[in-house]
Amino acid sequence: MSQTSNIEMHNPASSKKMLMAMVGIGIISAFLIVMTFELTLPRVQRLKAEALEKAILEVLPGTVRTQAFGVSTNGELVKIEEGDKTETTLYAGYDKDEMLVGYAIEAAGQGYADIIRILYGYDPDEQKLIGFQVLESKETPGLGDKIEKDEGFLNNFKALDVSVSEDGKLRNKVITVKQGEKQNPWEIDGITGATISSRAIGNIVGTSTTEVVPILYQEHKKDKTSQGQKQMESDEQR
Structure with a gap:
């Protein structure tokens, strides 16, 4: 029998062994990837939670305690616990005297390269953004x-106007303008050389504040009214 015939006879077995080896390697690789993901997930989640907590303290200076909230479909704030999923997530920050410092609000939108996720601080008493x-x-x-x-650019968010009108809507939508052309307190002074990215931030903040700030402002007004009534009742009892 020729050498060529011998090769032809042995090739099917060799191919089968090679295929089985490749399948085995693929299964082991997939198993290792899943195991690595499962083992590192808690650490990744912990690091994200720590980064978020640090960011909240940055955008709401003076905060010592936070409470997470979501916005219900009828536009009301609802407390949420860790792991709960809501379309809009925000955090009320309280100082050492349990007084409200403000709200830290998560928002996201399309940037130049990919989705940008941000957090900004809102003071309902001043009706301004105070951090980013x-x-x-x-x-x-x-x-x-x-x-x-x-x-x-970051200084834009130390006193950015997001005041609410009598009809319960934002007086002026936040927008980004060309660097050096800012004239109004609700405008973001853009960045030369990063026009698309800075405009993206304006779009994200503008959309988010239009939707969320009026809800927070009205909620805060109701809380203050309720606190005032309780104080009056307490004074009358004295």
């Missing part, structure tokens, strides 16, 4: 990532 942090971004290093580092 980027939670997640894949914007271009050296350009788009200036939304996280540029001091002038």
Whole structure:
């Protein structure tokens, strides 16, 4: 029998062994990937939770305790516990005297490269945004990532006007303008060289505040009215 015939006879068995080996390697690799994911997931979640907590303290200075809330379909605040999923998540921050410092609100939207996730602080008494942090971004290093580092840009969010009118709506929608062209307290001064990313932040904040701030403002007004009535009743009893 020729050498060629011998090769032809042995090839099917060799191919089968090779296929089985590849399948085995694939199964083992998949198992290792799943195990690695399962083992590292708690640590990843813990690190994310720690980063979020740190961001809340940054956008709401003076906070010592937080309570997570979601917004129900009828526009009311509802307390949520860890692990609960809601379309809008926000955190009430309280100081050492249990007085409300403000609300830290999560929001997200499309940036230049990918989805940008942010957190901003809202003071319902002043009706202003008082802080801003980027939670997640894949914007271009050296350009788009200036939304996280540029001091002038971040200063926009120390007193950004989000006041509510008598009809319960935002007086003016937050927008981003070209750098140096800011004239109104509800405008964000953009970043030259990172126009798309800074405009994306304006769109995210503008959409989120339009939807969420009126709800928080009205809720805060109701709480203050209730507290005032309780104080009056207490004074009368004295």
